Amino acid sequence: MKRVLLAFVAGFxxxxxxxxxxxxxxxxxxxxxxxxxxxKPVPPFGVPSAIxxxxxxxxxxxxxxxxxxxxxxxxxxxxxxxxxxxVLPTLVAGLVVAPLKHITMPRTPAMVAVxxxxxxxxxxxxAVVYRLTARSx
Numbered sequence: 001m002k003r004v005l006l007a008f009v010a011g012f013x014x015x016x017x018x019x020x021x022x023x024x025x026x027x028x029x030x031x032x033x034x035x036x037x038x039x040k041p042v043p044p045f046g047v048p049s050a051i052x053x054x055x056x057x058x059x060x061x062x063x064x065x066x067x068x069x070x071x072x073x074x075x076x077x078x079x080x081x082x083x084x085x086x087v088l089p090t091l092v093a094g095l096v097v098a099p100l101k102h103i104t105m106p107r108t109p110a111m112v113a114v115x116x117x118x119x120x121x122x123x124x125x126x127a128v129v130y131r132l133t134a135r136s137x
Contacts, residue, residue, distance in 0.1 A: 031114060
């Protein structure tokens with residue numbers, strides 16, 4: 001149970017400290033129009049978008065840490081965290097979440113790159129926060 005809670009906290013925090021700053025970098029570079037830390041309320045509870053995204057980052061953190069738990073190589077563990085973060089949430093966002101929300105997402109190489117960068121940063125951040133919090137316990 002402790003590992004699950006730490007994984008959730010790591011994913012939640014990584015969304016705010018790694019994912020959203022990567023959005024800011026990409027916006028500053030002119031690659032995207034979306035601003036980080038969006039506080040627009042989202043249904044059904046009216047929670048700010050950035051907090052809702054962080055919650056789902058926490059859920060993904062639980063999944064990612066569980067998936068990486070069998071990897072014994074330190075280097076491979078870090079690489080897997082980045083690849084997991086870059087690929088799986090990006091695919092789910094584009095192929096599952098967007099259609100469910102009736103959102104048309106541009107499926108261009110640039111948008112795929114944005115998804116991979118932002119979510120890869122989240123994966124790395126989740127791994128960093130998880131390792132820091134797990135070691136401090």
